[in-house]
Amino acid sequence: MTSPIGGILPVGVGAITGVAGATEGVPQAQNADGFAAVLAASFDKLQGTQAAADELAAQAATGDLKDVHDYMIARNEASLATEMVVTFKNKAVEAFNEIMRMPV
Template sequence: MTSPIGGVSFPTAITGLSGVTGAAATPDAAQTTGADDNGFASVLVSSVEELQAKQSTSDGLAVQAATGDLRDVHDYMIAANEAKLATEMVVTIKNKAVEAFNEIMRMPV
């Protein structure tokens, strides 16, 4: 049976989390110092960079569509929807991170 969302590819922000281990695992020195390339900050930076790339692609195709230089309008529609979904995903992740931070701040010490 074919998955209804089989054509959806996840951005590198999600696939970059493959190195995350459970809480029972002993972290190595690179993870505790934040020096590894798969840390939260690098995943966040790469997802924002990917979002910017999708938005600039969509903007470029929008300009081509407005000037009549775009051969296939569906290319613009696909790029615009990808940029929209990526923006919604980044905003949702940001909101969940802020919510988690606020929950931690409310914990009694």
């Protein structure tokens, strides 16, 4: 099983320890283009996680899913990924607003 937050962590999360796969697949950004690439990859990963959960939900609804636990795990991973991306977005907006309030 892969970590649900493996591909959606922001730049600089290498300081996080104890989370399996926390920085796995996260490119190191050196400039604004790198940050944008990490952000775009985060949204792509989120979309893929949600699509996989939706596919398993459709299988469960039609009776084709053999183990409902697979769906429950996928849905929880998608939920955690969504929560992580929303939190990251909120923190980025807060940081931007704080920078804009700084006197010049």
